[in-house]
Amino acid sequence: MTPAAKREIKKTLIGLGFSLPVIVGILGFTILPMILSLIYSFCDYDVLTPMKFIGLGNYIKMFTPEPYGVWEGFSNSLRITFVYAIISVPMSLILSFLLAVFANRKLRGMAVYRVLFYIPVLIPAVVSALLWSDILDVDFGFINLLMHRFGKEGFTFLSSEDTALTTFILLSLFGIGGNIILWTAQLKNIPETMYEAASLETNNPMYKFLHITIPYSTPMIFYNLIMGIIGSLQVFGGAFLLSGVAPGALDFYVCYIYNQAFSRQSFGMACALSWVLFIIIGIITMLIFKKSGWVQYGEEM
Amino acid sequence: MKKYLTCLIAVLLTLGVFAGCGGNAGGGEKIDPNRTQITVAMKNDPAEKLIMNAFKAAFEEENPDIQIIVETTVGTDYVQTVFNYAVSEFPDILWTSGDYHSTVSAAGKFEDLRPYYDRDIPDWQEKYHPASMSTTKINAADESIWFAPRDFNQLVVFYNKNAFEAAKQLDPSIKDPNDPSYYENGRTGWTWAEFKDTVKKFRALQLAGSKGEALTRNSVAVLGGFTWNVSSYTILRGFGGDVFDEEGNVVMDSANAMRAYNEMIEFVKNNYTTSNNAAFNNKLAAMEFGVRTNVISMEKLNFDVAPFPIMEVPVIGSGCSGYAMSASCEHKEEAWKFLKFIISREGQEIFGQTKASVPCLTELLYDEDAAWRKSTPDINNDAFVARADDALNLNFASEVAPKNQSAVVQEYNNFFFSLNNEKKYQTEEGLASLVSSYMKKIADAANAA
Structure with missing residues (x-):
């Protein structure tokens, strides 16, 4: 073996050595659980007793009414999750974009606003959920106590199935600080010369916004759209903690999976539901990629 | 040397992946x-x-x-x-x-x-x-x-002694939950009607804008815990209702069960009770349904404890x-x-x-x-330990297949959450629709394949 080949092998081994933690992590904590969950999804498995192979039984049960299947719960959780995704994703996209445009302006004290926008992102979802549940408590919550003081009747917020989802969607907007940071980075990349050139034709800010700012931001719109949809279809922590008071109202798809596993002791069904979610997310992402002709990258402009 | 250091770092990083594995065995x-x-x-x-x-x-x-x-x-x-x-x-x-x-x-x-x-x-x-x-x-x-x-562990009524002392000054007809008259002539404690009368009198004082622990307008008379199955099942059974009959049919729509729900609704609608679990410890509730374990969290309160009120069917939830x-x-x-x-x-x-x-x-x-x-x-x-012979086993789903029991309990709890939190179910029609929908859910959960 030539010294050059030896050096190459050594370099490869060292590279592999340093990559090993990630490789082991992905194999052990992502690929292996995925394979196991796929196997479990074809079994009747409650962890406590030996699993039984039932073929497509769990997948068929999803579309079978109770008590022989889980259609009611499955379809209800899908409905809630899609309603949440359809409303919250565009809302957070538009609001975070507008706030980023505002935060990108060269005004005094703007850094303070940027920090204020980002602070809620630093609070873990679980802590945030507990804080909001206290603030929005029907009887003793800060907001309702204020309303009582002004002679108004308290609002039900998270404790009624009629208002819980709306409240949850509005609460999710407190986490848009992460998006704002990404938008800001994208907006800063728009060449100033574009605006200067446009100024030769018009001083209309809306024209510049529609013809320069938005087209240059489409890669980030595309990224935030995909990540937003995936995130909204996987809502769990906060919803799970806040779901106790209005049964069923915040029964998101992942909460339903958890429920199947730990309340119904049906791990096989939980795994099958997880795979269905994986497929749904895969299809939606693929469709968005296929229809991504509107995204304009720098080199295309 | 550099080579060995590189290997060591790689091994340590790999082992780091498993750092979070394992339980809290033995605490060292x-x-x-x-x-x-x-x-x-x-x-x-x-x-x-x-x-x-x-x-x-x-x-x-x-x-x-x-x-x-x-x-x-x-x-x-x-x-x-x-x-x-x-x-x-x-x-x-x-x-x-x-x-x-x-x-x-x-x-x-x-x-x-x-x-x-x-x-x-x-x-x-x-x-x-x-x-x-x-x-x-x-x-x-x-x-x-x-x-x-x-x-x-059986259900009892904790009460704020300061609140009762102050309330008795304002309304002398209010009696302490351990008043000797409740034990005269062979009686073994206060009845549900007497408890409810005390609750109403407390609410009247609260609405009059009284001052003091659990007497302010934003206070309630009792933290009833109606969404807690120990409390809700005791009341349901106390009025003669039940979840299942002996044949395993869901009977949550019986006349007695409906009376129990309406009693709870009356408490909720009139703000006699609250769903806020901290109300009693925060001196915003004069009484609380609880069990012995609660004593640990009441050290800052001047409190005492009374037996659970005697209901039509004399039962007390215990576990x-x-x-x-x-x-x-x-x-x-x-x-x-x-x-x-x-x-x-x-x-x-x-x-x-x-x-x-x-x-x-x-x-x-x-x-x-x-x-x-x-x-x-x-x-x-x-x-x-009062009326310990009336202790009620709370495992109402015990005759359901073991794998379905927790799902039945979950649906039961959801029913009482909705009953107590949703105004639309606190009407005659609303209650009927809620009962009918949860009877199906509980039956489905009990018979799930």
């Missing part, structure tokens, strides 16, 4: 190779740690050949904890509660302790309270004992927790020795000192010198 306690180890897992709760450390210290002193290794379970969700163990290995002894053990017991993961009781504890049927022992079974026909119960032995335990005799110690008079006295609960050893229930009574000398300890 050294294993003594000359002793037999018994692992005991319990909830990660300060009161539970206090109790278990007290048991461990006394037991190890008497049995120097056995070492008790205490583990705390990850998280507070008992069902999840059990599954975590099921996919790896069960500890020798696991804390369990009467309402959740059935699934695990039916799957054969716990050891049947009945042969041990029969062999070593003569007359155990008389020694331990039947209400506690009944929760150790999967259903009424089950003869096994799936865990060793350690306590006897217990205890310790199950794993079926895969290698040292079963040593593990049983520890369990036997916990349920012995000595163990139950140690337990009583912690204030957390009432022992299940019947000879200690009424013993004035029992440690549990001495640990709280300033309150009416008799209330915790």
